[in-house]
Amino acid sequence: MTENPVFSGSGQAQDARHLTVENVDLVWSGGHPVVLPLSGEPECRLDVHPLNGTITLITAFTPPEPDVAKWRNITFQPVMSDGEELAQLTVSVADNLHGAYGLLTSVADQLQLHHEPLASAVAISIRKHRDLFAGQAGLTTEQELGLFGELLVLEHLIEKIGPGAATESWQGPRSEEHDFVLPGIHLEVKTTSSEHRKHMMHGFTQLEPVRNTPLSLVSVQLTRASHDVGLTLGQLVSRVRRRAGGYRPAVDASLEAVGWDDAHVDLYSMFWTKRNTPQAFDVDDLFPALTSARLAAAIPNFKTVANLAYSVDLTYFTPCGLPEPLSGLVTTDAEHS
Known part of the structure; x- marks a missing residue:
């Protein structure tokens, strides 16, 4: 994947942590996998993969696992990498690129700025974005x-x-x-x-x-x-x-x-x-x-x-x-x- 791409114009939002919607569109329309590091602790990055139609937030895994079973287009998987257990939260973009990006950056903000545990960070962010991600067609x-x-x-x-x-x-x-x-x-x-x-x-x-x-x-x-x-x-x-x-x-x-x-x-x-x-x-x-x-x-x-x-x-x-x-x-x- 390409890391730290160069953007034209004002690439960052006003809080200087995340891309503007224009540059999110620019990354996605480029068609190539891109890694977007997110400054702060714990370390977080976004793996943007237009060909797969996904954006994945990768960070250190801390139990318990976040509960995303009832949400369509959102999956979670713990993985091992170089002896470290990582969390992968993946959103299938479909026709909701800005919503997917906003959800995952919100999770990162909860982790890095508010120091929420992983499961809590995901739950809080999904509540904020639930109107953008309809639940699976399951029963109430x-x-x-x-x-x-x-x-x-x-x-x-x-x-x-x-x-x-x-x-x-x-x-x-x-x-x-x-x-x-x-x-x-x-x-x-x-x-x-x-x-x-x-x-x-x-x-x-x-x-x-x-x-x-x-x-x-x-x-x-x-x-x-x-x-x-x-x-x-x-x-x-x-x-x-x-x-x-x-x-x-x-x-x-x-x-x-x-x-x-x-x-x-x-x-x-x-x-x-x-x-x-x-x-x-x-x-x-x-x-x-x-x-x-x-x-x-x-x-x-x-x-x-x-x-x-x-x-x-x-x-x-x-x-x-x-x-x-x-x-x-x-x-x-x-x-x-």
Whole structure:
């Protein structure tokens, strides 16, 4: 690589540490690998590689490793060089050259000017630049928990009624129906990691019965666990796929519909286990559901309301039982945790 290139005009920004955007463009358009040393301690340099479409910050490695798994276009790798362990933080430039350069120089500033540890320097800089680097197309934590809970119910049904009927009943990801549609009952599954049974509801129809079929909300509480007692979402996906056997394509279609991507399995590193036995609640006249009919009766010009989200705490509600083959899924014991 070429080191210390000569720039025309004012090559440095006002703080004299970094290049102006004009000279960043000049380096990149040259098409050749260039090394840009950054003055300060610890030693930092930028390896600019237009042919590869990357810029890499190289500095001394100090544990722990920065967590960049959920960010697309950003990778981290510790490497050995001449007996020294170095950190390589690489950004794929794509169409965001100035953002990539700004992120990496921000990390260097955190290291050299503010003396932040490596992992902290990266985290702080990503927070400052997060609008420039969209996260990977992974699930949010709420979506991760929601899928985990639905898979637990699906797994129960596979065991009780077989994989064909069970996978067919899992309707939530594929339609506007409730999560599970079974003869004589529909289920809406809600999952939380809270110590209380607090669940988010979205929209006006999520808790509305369909075709006069009884509807129950199944409340699943998860808690973080160690690897020996819990499962990651990826491990649960694999287990359900195995148990689905020849009906795996139906499972995969539903997983795809909710945004699951095998390429992003490393994003879901948290181990989860059930905090307690799930409970069910009849969505009846006494349930605090904000349905279209109830809101229309209470809110003038209700049709102008475009969206709705609200939280319901079911901790002190009286749970109900479920008919077969669902009876073993839930408990009717009061659990005021």
